[in-house]
Amino acid sequence: MRGFTIFRIIxxxxxxVVFMACYDQKKEDKMEGIGxxxxxxxxxxxxxxxxxxxxxxxxxxxxDSSSFNxxxxxxxxxxxxxxxxxxxxxxxxxxxxxxxLEKNEGFTLSFFEEKYRPALSVCGSVSGRxxxxxxxxxxxxxxxxxxxxxxxxxxxxxxxxxxxxxxLNPEAFIDQKILESVYPDKDYHKVYVAEIVNAWEKK
Numbered sequence: 001m002r003g004f005t006i007f008r009i010i011x012x013x014x015x016x017v018v019f020m021a022c023y024d025q026k027k028e029d030k031m032e033g034i035g036x037x038x039x040x041x042x043x044x045x046x047x048x049x050x051x052x053x054x055x056x057x058x059x060x061x062x063x064d065s066s067s068f069n070x071x072x073x074x075x076x077x078x079x080x081x082x083x084x085x086x087x088x089x090x091x092x093x094x095x096x097x098x099x100x101l102e103k104n105e106g107f108t109l110s111f112f113e114e115k116y117r118p119a120l121s122v123c124g125s126v127s128g129r130x131x132x133x134x135x136x137x138x139x140x141x142x143x144x145x146x147x148x149x150x151x152x153x154x155x156x157x158x159x160x161x162x163x164x165x166x167x168l169n170p171e172a173f174i175d176q177k178i179l180e181s182v183y184p185d186k187d188y189h190k191v192y193v194a195e196i197v198n199a200w201e202k203k
Contacts, residue, residue: 031065037200042085062100062107071097074125090189108152158193
């Protein structure tokens with residue numbers, strides 16, 4: 001009788017695991033696709049990236065529809081390297097998004113109209129470790145066909161695949177004043193070079 005009870009407990013446990021897996025899959029499937037944004041070639045994007053990143057800011061989002069985090073960034077660049085259209089992003093290791101970037105091959109960069117500046121301010125001022133940034137920002141997550149997460153409100157989305165990553169080397173800085181002003185705690189950024197594999201714009 002005792003053996004039968006243990007067997008039932010095992011079966012119930014297995015069913016619970018299967019149920020939770022199905023529930024998680026359903027929850028993931030609720031996230032809609034990227035919608036009616038128009039696919040564009042990276043070379044066709046006419047925005048000034050210096051203004052776009054430095055003045056308008058961007059959201060760096062890594063993870064998938066079941067678990068992701070986004071952070072606001074105003075440092076980065078875009079260009080052409082290794083015969084590919086690429087972006088460079090710089091992430092400090094203490095940022096919650098850092099762990100998602102390390103675990104995932106891809107990420108997105110999302111750019112918004114000025115009216116969404118408050119939402120980006122929220123995403124840059126609180127941590128996803130203890131705050132639901134989606135709820136706090138009011139942004140609506142959606143997913144690309146590749147499974148990366150972006151937001152319906154974005155006017156431009158770059159889907160990126162990591163090519164290279166390494167921490168900045170303090171010994172390589174020619175201008176030592178940068179170390180003093182930007183890295184007094186020696187928390188050097190990790191640089192990610194990533195290929196732009198897809199891009200979308202709202203027309």
